[in-house]
Amino acid sequence: MPRLKLLANYTVEMRLLVVLVIMCFGLSLASDQFLSLGNLTSLLNNNAVNLIWAVGLLVVLISGGIDISFAVAASVVQYVAAYCFGFLGGGNWILGFLVSGLIGIGLGLINATLIHGFRIISIVITIATFNAFFGLLMFFTSGRNIYNLPSWWTSRIFIFEHQSANGTWSELNLAVAVMIGCVVATWILIRFTGTGRQLYAFGDNPEAARRAGVNIALMQAVAYGWMGMMAGIAGLMQVNIVKEVIPNALYGRELEVLAAVVLGGARLGGGKGSILGCLLGVMFVAITQNGLNLLGVSPFAFQMIIGGSILIAVSTSNIQIGSDLFKNPGKYIRTRY
Amino acid sequence: MTTDPEWVLSLENVSKNFGGVKALTKVSFRVKPGEVHCLAGENGCGKSTLIKIITGVYTPSSGAKLNILGKEIEHITPALAREMGISVIWQDLALFPHMSVAENISFDEVVGFWPKLVRTESFKPKVEAILKRLNVEMDLDEPIKDLPIAQRQIVAIARALMGNAKLIFMDEPTSSLTQSETKMLMRIVQKLSEDGVAVVFVSHRLAEVLAISSQVTVLRDGHLVGVFPTEGMTQTKLAELMTNLTLVNEVTATPDIDTESILEIENLSRENEFQNVSLNIKKGEIVGLTGLIGAGRTELAHALIGMTKPTSGTIRLGGKEVNFSSIRDAILEGIAYVSEDRLSLGLIQPQSITDNIVTTVLNRILTFMGFVSTKKKESMVNYWIKELAIRIGEPSDAVSTLSGGNQQRVVLAKWLATEPQLMILDNPTVGVDVGARAGIFRIVKSLAEQGMGILLISDEVHEVHFNSDRVLVMTNGEINLEHNPLEHSVEQLESIVYA
Numbered sequence: 001m002p003r004l005k006l007l008a009n010y011t012v013e014m015r016l017l018v019v020l021v022i023m024c025f026g027l028s029l030a031s032d033q034f035l036s037l038g039n040l041t042s043l044l045n046n047n048a049v050n051l052i053w054a055v056g057l058l059v060v061l062i063s064g065g066i067d068i069s070f071a072v073a074a075s076v077v078q079y080v081a082a083y084c085f086g087f088l089g090g091g092n093w094i095l096g097f098l099v100s101g102l103i104g105i106g107l108g109l110i111n112a113t114l115i116h117g118f119r120i121i122s123i124v125i126t127i128a129t130f131n132a133f134f135g136l137l138m139f140f141t142s143g144r145n146i147y148n149l150p151s152w153w154t155s156r157i158f159i160f161e162h163q164s165a166n167g168t169w170s171e172l173n174l175a176v177a178v179m180i181g182c183v184v185a186t187w188i189l190i191r192f193t194g195t196g197r198q199l200y201a202f203g204d205n206p207e208a209a210r211r212a213g214v215n216i217a218l219m220q221a222v223a224y225g226w227m228g229m230m231a232g233i234a235g236l237m238q239v240n241i242v243k244e245v246i247p248n249a250l251y252g253r254e255l256e257v258l259a260a261v262v263l264g265g266a267r268l269g270g271g272k273g274s275i276l277g278c279l280l281g282v283m284f285v286a287i288t289q290n291g292l293n294l295l296g297v298s299p300f301a302f303q304m305i306i307g308g309s310i311l312i313a314v315s316t317s318n319i320q321i322g323s324d325l326f327k328n329p330g331k332y333i334r335t336r337y
Numbered sequence: 338m339t340t341d342p343e344w345v346l347s348l349e350n351v352s353k354n355f356g357g358v359k360a361l362t363k364v365s366f367r368v369k370p371g372e373v374h375c376l377a378g379e380n381g382c383g384k385s386t387l388i389k390i391i392t393g394v395y396t397p398s399s400g401a402k403l404n405i406l407g408k409e410i411e412h413i414t415p416a417l418a419r420e421m422g423i424s425v426i427w428q429d430l431a432l433f434p435h436m437s438v439a440e441n442i443s444f445d446e447v448v449g450f451w452p453k454l455v456r457t458e459s460f461k462p463k464v465e466a467i468l469k470r471l472n473v474e475m476d477l478d479e480p481i482k483d484l485p486i487a488q489r490q491i492v493a494i495a496r497a498l499m500g501n502a503k504l505i506f507m508d509e510p511t512s513s514l515t516q517s518e519t520k521m522l523m524r525i526v527q528k529l530s531e532d533g534v535a536v537v538f539v540s541h542r543l544a545e546v547l548a549i550s551s552q553v554t555v556l557r558d559g560h561l562v563g564v565f566p567t568e569g570m571t572q573t574k575l576a577e578l579m580t581n582l583t584l585v586n587e588v589t590a591t592p593d594i595d596t597e598s599i600l601e602i603e604n605l606s607r608e609n610e611f612q613n614v615s616l617n618i619k620k621g622e623i624v625g626l627t628g629l630i631g632a633g634r635t636e637l638a639h640a641l642i643g644m645t646k647p648t649s650g651t652i653r654l655g656g657k658e659v660n661f662s663s664i665r666d667a668i669l670e671g672i673a674y675v676s677e678d679r680l681s682l683g684l685i686q687p688q689s690i691t692d693n694i695v696t697t698v699l700n701r702i703l704t705f706m707g708f709v710s711t712k713k714k715e716s717m718v719n720y721w722i723k724e725l726a727i728r729i730g731e732p733s734d735a736v737s738t739l740s741g742g743n744q745q746r747v748v749l750a751k752w753l754a755t756e757p758q759l760m761i762l763d764n765p766t767v768g769v770d771v772g773a774r775a776g777i778f779r780i781v782k783s784l785a786e787q788g789m790g791i792l793l794i795s796d797e798v799h800e801v802h803f804n805s806d807r808v809l810v811m812t813n814g815e816i817n818l819e820h821n822p823l824e825h826s827v828e829q830l831e832s833i834v835y836a
Contacts, residue, residue, distance in 0.1 A: 194447035194455045201433045201444060208431035213415055213448050271435040 012265030012313070013277040020284055023291065031294040037162060038170040039290070047286045048175035049234045049241070051279065053257045054264075055186040056230025058278045061261060062190060063223035064203035064270025065115065065122035069130040070227055071254040073107040074235030076133050078245045081236065082146050090150050100232040107133070108228020112220040130254075137247050146245040153236075154243040175237040182230060187275045195222055203270025259306055260285045263313050284309070342407030345370045345504050345535045346391065346423070349402040353386055353395060360386045361397075361559045368504060371533040373526060375546045375567070376506075378556035379579050379770040380741055384539050387556070388506055392418045392425055406503065419445065422503030426493045426510065434482035438475055439464050442495045467495045470532070471525050487518035494525060504535045517629070523549055543572040543771070544797070555579055572799070580772040586799070588822045589782055590806045596620040598656070599759050599790035602641075605650030610636040611814040614650070618759065618790040623781065625801030626794045627834055628811035634794045635677060637811075638761050641792075642667040642674045655758065668697065673752035677763040683748045686737040690729055691718045693736050693747055698754045721750035725780055742773025749780060759790045766800060778804045798834050802827040810834055 027034040053070055060067045081100045085091035091099070107129075114125045160172040190196035202209040202219045210216055239245055264281025266273030288309070289302050346368045353361040361383045368374050378384050389395045391403075393413040403410045405421045418424075432441050443460035447453075461477060468475055473491055481489055490510060497505050510522060526536050526549065540546050546553055547567050555562040555578045562578050573586060600618040605611070611633035618624050626634050640647045643661025652659050654670055661667045667674070676682045684693050695702060695714055702713040718732050727746045729739060736747055745765060752760065762781065766774045781804065785791050795801050801808045802822050810818040810833055820830050 192454050192456060193452045194449055195452045197440065197444070197447045197455060200436060204433040204435050205431065208429075208433060211415075211427070211431050212445055213419075215450055218450060267435070271433065 010265075010274065010276070013274060013280060016264065016277065016280040016284060016313075020280060020287065023284075023287060027287070027291045027294065031291075033294055034291065036170075037164060038168055039294075041160070041170045041172050043283075043286055043290055044176050045171075045173050045241070047282060048173075048179040049238045050253070050257055050260065050286070051179045051282050052175075052182045052230050052234040052237065053253075054261050054278050054282045055183050055275065056227040056234075057257055057261050058264075058266055058273050058275065059186060059190060059199065059226045060122075060223045061266040061268065062203050062270060062273045063199045063219055064206060065220070065223060066126065066258075066268065067111065067122065067224065067227050068126040068254050068258075069107075069111060069133055070231040071250040071252070071257070072130050072133045072137070073104065073228060074231045074238065075245075075247055075250045076107060076137050077103045077232040077235040078239055079137060079141060079146070079247070081232075082149060082239075082245055085150050085153070090152075092152055096153065096236055097233065100236040101229045102232070104228040104230070104232020104235070105225045106228065107231070108224040108226070109221060111228070112217075112224035115224070116217050116220045134248075134251060141247050143247055145247070147243075149239065149243070149245065153239060157240075173241065175241055178233060178237050182233060183275060183279065186226070186230075189226070190275070199223060200271055203267075203272075205271070256285065256306075257282070259310055263310055342370075344368060344404065345372075345406055347402075347404040348387075348391065349404075351387070351390060351401040351403075352398040353383075353390060354398060359559050361390075364556065364559070364561045366391075366554055366561075367564075368535045368537060370503070370535055371530050372535045372552060373530050373538070373550045374535065375538045375540060375550035375553040376556070377540065377543075377546055377553050377575065377579060378562075379772060380768075382556045382579070383559040384556060385508070386559075388425060388508070388539065391506075392423060419500055422501055423506075424497035424500060424502040424504070425506040426490070426497060426508065428508040428510075430489055430493045432481050432489055432493060432496075435480055437478050437480055438484075438492055439477040441481055441492050442467070442499050444496065445500050463499065464495065467498045470498070471495060471528060473525075485518075487521065490518075490522060491525065494529075498529075498534070502534060504537065505529070506537045506539060508539045510538065510540070519545070543575050544799075546575065547572065557581060576771045580770070582772055586803050588803055589778075590623075590822045591621075592823055594619050594622045594806060596622070596788075599654065600641075600792075601653040601656075603651045603653075605637070605640065605647050605652065607636065607640055607645060607647045609814075610640075610645075611811075614811075614814075614816050616809060616816060618792060620758075620788050620790055621785050622807075623785050623791040623793055623805045625805030625808035626792060626811060626816075627796070627798055627801045627808060627830075629796075629834065632811040633814040634811050635763055636814075638674060638763055638792070638794060641761060642672055668755055668757075671756070671758040673697075673755055673757035673760045675748050675752055675760065675762045675765055677767060684736045684744060684751075687735050689733045690722075690727075690736055690739070690747055691715070691732040694718050694721055694750045694754060697751050717754060721754060725750050725753075726776070740773070741769045742776060745769050745773075745777055746780070749777075753784070757789065759792070760784065761792045761794065763794045764796060765793070766795070766797070774800075798831045799827055802830050 033039050056070065057067060077100050080103050081096070084099050085095070088095060111126055111129055114120065114129070115122050157174040158171045159174060159177045162170050164170065190199065198209065198214045199219055199222065201212070202214055202216065206216070238250065242249070260281040261273070261278055262268065262281070263284055264273070264277030264279070266277065285306060288305055292299070292302055292305070344367050348364070348366040351361055351364045352359070364383070364387060366387065376384050376387070386395065390397045391413070393415045403413060405423065410417070433444065437457070439457050439461055442464045443457065446460065447455045464477060471491065471494065475488065475491070481492060484492070494505065529536055538546065538550060547570055550567055552564060553567050553570065553575065554564045555575070557579060577583060596619045598617050598619050602614060602616050605614045614637060616624065628634055636645070639645045641652065643663050643666050654672070659670060661670070685696070691714060695717060698717070699709065702710055702717060704710040722729065722732065725746045727743050727750065729743065736744060739747065765777055769777060781791060781793070793801060793805055805822065808820040808822060808830060809816045810820060818833060820833070
């Protein structure tokens with residue numbers, strides 16, 4: 001019985017896992033490339049940045065907020081960090097993580113301060129900071145790209161290399177290792193710390209959390225600070241992959257990540273969401289895109305399919321409640337939660 | 338360990354002003370260890386202000402003396418109150434719906450500024466021990482949102498005990514419980530009391546106050562009326578202490594109403610809700626419908642107004658068989674339904690009194706162009722405000738600014754504006770002060786005298802006995818008794834309902 005209970009508490013994750021397994025099975029039959037080591041490693045390489053953002057966003061969603069500004073914030077971090085490294089005489093990886101993490105946290109704290117200080121809902125504030133960050137960035141850079149970056153930053157570092165029998169190389173790059181670190185750190189934060197428990201509580205029932213003595217300002221700072229840190233680190237790793245800094249390169253990526261995290265079962269109202277669901281959500285989006293590419297389907301179909309999946313995921317998770325509502329409306333009218 | 342102090346909590350000379358408003362004036366309040374005490378008073382009498390002072394949310398005016406477990410406390414904060422063993426279970430329970438039972442009960446242990454490692458598993462033995470002490474079994478991993486209200490209440494109590502509470506305040510704990518759930522809660526309270534944990538109920542359900550507590554402290558307008566033993570106290574006397582009004586409970590039933598029927602129901606059934614219900618309401622008749630919560634009363638009302646479809650049976654309205662497919666149909670045929678949950682369903686709280694009253698009749702106050710006519714709207718609203726004596730500032734004020742009793746009058750006005758021939762009142766006095774209840778029933782009686790048929794649904798046996806022409810008792814989805822208030826006493830009715 002306890003096993004079943006576990007499944008019941010992770011309904012969304014389990015459903016997504018089943019869908020994902022079926023998809024992978026289907027794709028492996030339809031395309032012999034899909035299950036190749038080369039394809040799987042490039043899937044991870046290409047989605048490491050999204051995954052780092054996703055776990056950051058997960059923390060914000062759990063706390064009952066939302067952040068639209070993180071992708072643009074990552075671009076801001078890239079520019080400011082590039083400038084800082086010049087100032088610091090080149091820098092290195094340690095300084096790189098420190099500088100980009102700290103700038104990211106700073107940008108996150110701007111969001112947290114505005115949301116908490118003015119008691120304005122997070123979507124409004126982060127849409128505002130999204131525009132402000134991007135506008136300022138374009139204004140000060142005049143849209144110029146930076147190619148002249150420190151060599152440590154753009155050098156390729158592999159954590160795994162393998163040459164297959166037919167001579168093609170498959171490898172995992174540094175971003176994947178960093179992503180794993182971010183995922184584990186976030187998992188520990190939300191699952192095993194008092195702070196994590198308070199974040200869930202705050203997202204679930206803010207008034208009850210306040211009465212229990214949870215420091216609300218601290219919770220906002222942790223959630224948006226964590227998101228900011230992840231945005232900064234993701235920005236750092238994205239430069240390592242593409243080897244240039246382009247001001248509008250990340251613009252628009254936020255909705256893709258948000259969609260993936262919501263697909264993974266994080267509740268927009270707060271209080272619910274898991275690392276597992278978050279990973280599955282991002283991988284679902286990634287594998288859908290990958291599969292469509294391999295099958296030679298028009299890339300325009302991708303957006304449509306992701307949109308459809310969100311609709312199906314969200315509406316089926318409500319079906320049970322829906323049919324119940326039809327049978328016994330009184331029950332829902334009187335329930336508070 | 339010091340010897341047992343005489344009082345677990347002793348307050349003296351507590352005053353609190355908000356701006357120029359005196360919320361509390363020189364109130365004292367004492368609770369003995371293990372005592373079940375009741376703090377009674379009408380809405381706005383200062384009950385919640387007092388609790389908030391005790392738990393450190395508000396600071397009292399100078400001169401107040403606060404003593405917990407024999408220790409003088411200079412300045413109390415929420416954290417200190419909890420540490421000293423004072424815990425409040427708010428009416429909304431303040432639980433976390435998506436978190437598990439164990440996580441909720443142990444939540445206060447994880448609160449803190451600095452990060453620390455926590456594992457739910459490590460709290461489980463203590464949580465289990467507490468539930469065992471309360472003699473309840475519960476799945477610790479179940480999320481709160483899947484539990485019925487009564488179980489949530491137990492979780493809230495267990496959470497208080499996790500912090501070694503010596504005194505637990507319960508704010509209106511039974512307002513959403515069924516009778517049997519209330520009984521279970523009472524058993525748990527009894528158990529706590531035997532263990533030396535004092536419990537203070539904050540309530541204005543009079544029957545309950547008297548049934549469970551040994552002492553009652555009554556507040557009125559921020560003043561202490563007195564502390565009374567509940568033995569020998571009657572509901573009427575307690576209500577008088579709370580309101581300072583002389584309340585007369587007289588049976589208002591009119592004997593032998595002999596008019597034509599408005600509503601005739603025959604063998605109405607709906608699967609799992611009610612079976613073979615037949616009833617008849619005549620013009621000008623007030624029919625009371627009571628029974629335990631969950632007996633199927635509200636479900637019957639929902640079927641009458643077309644919110645749900647009965648599986649079999651017939652409904653005749655004014656002699657004509659009807660088959661509503663929506664609430665709109667029912668309104669057009671002259672049925673008004675005043676729902677139980679006024680706060681969320683009956684009124685749109687932030688909107689003005691005017692807009693709330695006219696929502697049901699927008700089609701009747703249009704200009705010839707099809708816009709809402711300000712003139713027609715105002716005259717309609719003014720008529721009903723006068724007719725029902727609603728005490729308001731301006732008709733444009735938000736409904737949320739009104740007291741419970743006046744809000745209920747706005748709900749009545751909104752439905753009366755539809756000129757119904759049959760009105761269904763579902764627990765019309767929930768959250769309405771004792772003093773204001775009589776006013777509501779006077780309106781109901783005068784409506785009946787004008788020829789309206791009324792179905793009065795209520796949990797409170799006293800309410801239906803004194804205000805209906807006849808009372809039907811519903812048990813397990815069936816109407817199995819008719820009670821005549823003129824021939825039988827309220828005690829007889831009580832013994833049948835609570836049997």
